[in-house]
Amino acid sequence: MTRYTVPASVALALAFALPAQAADKIVDGYGVDRAALAAGLPVRSVAMNTTLRPQLGYAMTPSYSVSVTPWGPGVSPATTLGVGLATGLISGALINASIYEDAQHRAMAAFSPIRRAGCELQADTAMHAAIDAAVRRSPWGAGVRSLASSADERSLDSVVKQGEPRHVFAFTSSLSVEMAGLVTTVDVSAYAPQDGGSDWRKRPLWRDLLIVVSDPVSLEPKTxxxxxxxxxxxxxxxxxxxxxxxxxxxxxxxxxxxxxxxxxxxxxxxxxxxxxxxxxxxxWTFEGSRFRRAQLWAENDCARLKSAIAQAGAETGRLLDDLYAQKLPPRLGQDERQPAMEEQFGVRKTVALPGGAYVSRADQGEIDLRFRYDLLPADK
Incomplete structure (x- = not known):
């Protein structure tokens, strides 16, 4: 029996978290006044996971944030909303290993149709290409130095040195807890010395969070x-x-x-x-529906998964293009509310979320974004 301390999924989430000293400060997003500075920063495109993994539904991250929210004792809001997944109790570095282990077993079982069909596909290649192409198309990126790498469950800092000026595009792709969609997150942050301060190594000058949700896999009544x-x-x-x-x-x-x-x-x-x-x-029960969706993802030589990976790259490129052309919806602050809008299922829209995040989705929000850094470890 494996004994757990800090699970890899939680470590992955923590790898994206802002430093404590910066968590209470507002970080602006990219603006046209940043173009000259961006042109002088080396670009680092980092895949936090290279192959598709399922989400566990254990360590929760707010849909607009990149820091972990520990829920406990007891159960997470996901459970009270009927999702049916228990979340861990985090107390310092102590993790409820029993709940985490159970979440692993359930995710492995739900993921098994994809694994048995040989559909644990590589997701990073298309994303690296999309990011590099968007950088080259940007007003500032034609001559920048760019390097693609992978973290694969290591911390971001172990791949990209903190002490150097840098423009980091860290991304992760995973199947949602419900197995209803592929969720891809790109955390874009830039670091450079300004005004003689010393905190620039950890506090970004600008930061944008881009989330792409694939077209959903829907189920007909069970037969x-x-x-x-x-x-x-x-x-x-x-x-x-x-x-x-x-x-x-x-x-x-x-x-x-x-x-x-x-x-x-x-x-x-x-x-x-x-x-x-x-x-x-x-x-359909919750467990049954995600198992069936996994079967559908794996059908026809992984056709849906291949399409979703291609869509993630294309939409990421479009979001980055709109970011650098300043065509995204107005950016929302941490405490601003998302404006009301008409939602049409199947119609893809780009929506601003509180805290400087943007999501491209066509599912009216049914696919949960709170576990997008909470992945089944690659060795399971």
Whole structure:
């Protein structure tokens, strides 16, 4: 049994968080008066994860922010809203490992149709290309030095040196908690000395947060064919998990069985029963719907996933173009409310969120943005 301290998903979220000294200050976004300065800064495009991962629904991040919000004790707002996922209790560096481990198991089970179909696709290549092309199209980017790299669950600071002037485009792509959409976040921040101050290494001169939500995967009412497909998929997942062999080994050893093996076998057995029960439900449950969406993502040689990755790159490029041309909606401050607007399902719009963030989406907000840095570790 793996023992956890700070989960990788939380570490990934913390890698994006503003330093404590800057958290209470307003950071402006890019403006045309920044163009000359931007032209002199080296660009660093950093993939925080290179392959697609599912979100856990454990460590929550506000949709407009890049800092982790610890919820606890008890359950997160996601649970009270009917999402059905427990969140961790964070107290200093102590994490509720049991809840985190359960979130991992559930995400792995939901992700299994994608994994079994070989659809753990590389998502960083298209994003690096989109960012580089947008920089070259910008009024200031024709001659800048640009370097693409990946963090892959390391901190951003371990990839990009804090002590140097820099223009950082750090991004992550993952399947939402509901498995309904691909969520791509680009955190754009620039650092350079000004006015003789020393805090420029950690406090950005400007910062913009761009979020792209793919076209959603919707479900029709559940049919017997859906039930049969999900039952077959869960049987295949369970067979590939090694759970049956582990149970046999524990039973054969009786009282001398390793307690960790016994606990793992019991957990896998319970998970299998839960997902078989979920598959056989006549209507969509939360767990069942995200499992079915994973199947749909994986169909036809991962066609939906490939399309979503291409869409993320294209929309990121468009958002960056609009940012540098100052065509995005008016920027909202941290405490400003989003203006009311008519929402049309299926019609893609760019919306300003409080705190200097922008989201491109066509799903009327059904896809949760609060767990976009909370990913299943790559080694799971």
């Amino acid at each position: 017997q064919a859906d039930i049969d497909s999900m039952v077959a998929e869960e049987r295949a997942r369970y067979a590939a998990s090694g759970g049956e062999e582990l149970i046999k080994r524990v039973n054969a050893r009786g009282g001398s069985a390793d307690p960790i093996d016994r606990k793992a076998a019991l957990a896998e057995q319970r998970l299998h029963k839960k997902f078989m029960d979920t598959a056989r439900q006549p209507v």
